[in-house]
Amino acid sequence: MECFKTELDADGILLCTFDVPGKTMNTFTKQALADLLAIAERAKTDAEVKGMVITSGKTTGFCAGADLEEMLGGAWEAKSDPSDPEGALKAGFAAAFEMNRVYRQLETCGKPVAVALNGLALGGGLELALACHYRVLNDGPKTQVGLPEIKIGLFPGGGGSQRLTRLIGAQAALMAMSEGKSFKPKDALSAGIVHEVVPVGQEVEAAKTWIRTKGDPVALWDKKDYKIPGGGPYHPAGAQIFIMANALLRKQSYGNYPAVVNLMRAVYEGLQLPFDSAIKVESRYFVNTLQTPQAKAMIRTFFFSMQQLGKGSGRPAGVEKTDPKQVAVLGAGMMGAGIAYVSAQAGIRVILIDRDDAAASKGKSHCESLVKKAVSRGKMTQEKAQALLDLIVPTSDYTQIAGSDLVVEAVFENTELKEKVTKDAEAQLYTGDKAETAIFGTNTSTIPISLLAKASVDASKFIGIHFFSPVDKMMLVEIIRGKETSDETLAKAIDYVLKIRKTPIVVNDARFFYANRCFIPFTAEGLHLWAEGYAPALIDNVGRATGMPRGPLEMMDDVALDLLVKITSETAKAMGDAYVPIPGEKEVAQMVADGRLGRKNGKGFYDYPEAGGNKSLWPGLSDKFAPTITDSTPELAEDIRKRLLYIQAVTAARCFEEGVISDPREADVGSILGWGFAPWSGGIVSLIDAIGTAKFVEELDELTAKYGDRFAPPQLLRDMAAKGETFYGRFGKTDAAKAA
């Protein structure tokens, strides 16, 4: 037995401690399941064993779920299931099948089994707990339980969809599983997912007490008179739930998520069957889900790629790891204050600089309000909050920069000003003990890095470190290499981003870099549609239906109309005669001139009531373009959907062609973390790969003929289409990924 340690106490309680060797967190590997099966068999046959308590030996928690790397990496392929009607021998099926079989063996071993959850229990970890007869959870600050499979395009396939439904009722279970919701200890208790919540360290004793005093070895659903809370689908109230859930799902996901649909089917069908048949139905739908392109792409992006980038897979090899201790942030505005906050949160000392002390202090006040919010939500202790704030030194005195490991410049978006502060800051940065090793990063969103680097005394140490707003929430940081940026500087910038627990992608210097370059066309396409007479509500509804977090017009309000107008006019200036005006841009400029700046002042495409509540379309919009197309048909919606998604995807393809970005993982992760690109697709290039390059080119040609050259496929796509290549096939860095 490798993954469990067992110990029989004087009362005949077998304590089974889950502890996968060499890992900081337990996951269900093939070996762990084999061990658990052996334990279940021992419980069944060994008369000395009166009951069992399962717990974890890891300080990080109980278990994070099934081991996806093993599950999808071929470890399961040899296993076959003769009862599978489709003859599927797929690895995922084998794993889910085995997990279900083992958990069921445990559940029906004839002895009471309690689980002592000493922290986080997610996915397969919670599924195991649900197969135990009694669940104790500790109240640790990081403790949470949940079935988050939906977030990677799957649904609980280790009995979770059947047990949770039978435990807490179809409605609550479907809501929890379709959102991938995780529960804090007291919520898990009130939802009825666990039986008892105890202080940290007392889980095992509480579990043993239950075995000694009550110790019922029969699962609820195996009892004769068991009734599912709220009724099953054959119950009138139960049927209602499914009708409602169906409508809700249609509204929320528009059929983009096969996992959600299959979850519903598994639950609906499973509830009408005895438990042993129900878990077979679950397995079948699970493997069906696993085979969908959405699940494959989502697992790749949300699980593997994010993990790899989160470990710095784009970091140049051969540069020694660095650990920045002090950063100077120039500009204590919205971005600067956010950057100060996330840096201090990671234990980095921050010199927060603005034009005068009052402006710098205002930036620190912003950090104070973020800290307050975190404390009031129980996300941060008072001590941690104070320690964080103590690390931030607001000042207007540039000499305090000396001794910093890096500068992040976030003053107004103005080239001359940025050049000036770069010179002033470098005069301090490149003196003293960090003179040789320090680097300079700029958070500019539009000015070329290589242009700004001209003001630097050492362009090899100059780099773009581009955050997204709001900084404390957005996980992506775009790192932009200027022409002269050295590998060493790139590595140091990545080390900093990893230290503040953000995900870095590395891109080359080009107008708008990568994320904004691909995102802006989404909003511009919304303007095209508006000018063509599509009703704004229709545009935004279909926009949301693509899987984007908001429709294009709502999104423009969120970003701020004045900012977009400024970006448009600067683009026009920079491109000169090559600039093609966007229909509608003049109208938006007029809205800005009339004081409609977007959500920030409550007036944009929509009116936002001061007292909160729902926004409503600004009636004045129809004076600008009278809506002539107000009703949607499936064909119309499909056309809009394609335009909104493909305009972004073709731009991403151009970024590959121009070398702005070169790793499909970074392109996909960047699209999702940077601007909320439709998560079901697994990211922007996964979308193209799933469509197929040849088909994508064909569809782009059609869109070009109808709507113009902005849809024209770049030569790269035509070449790839001719060779039948995908982005992951052509640009995939699988070896680097494995090494990372």
Ligand code: NAI
């Ligand atoms: P902001 O206007 O909120 O803050 C700029 C700050 O710079 C102000 O506090 C100002 O007093 C300060 N400042 C001006 N001159 C200074 C000087 N000589 N020394 C020190 N501080 C000085 O602007 P925001 O939105 O924070 O943007 C800052 C930078 O971040 C810009 O380059 C912008 O393009 C970029 N950015 C903005 C994003 C956004 O969503 N707002 C997203 C990503 C990047």
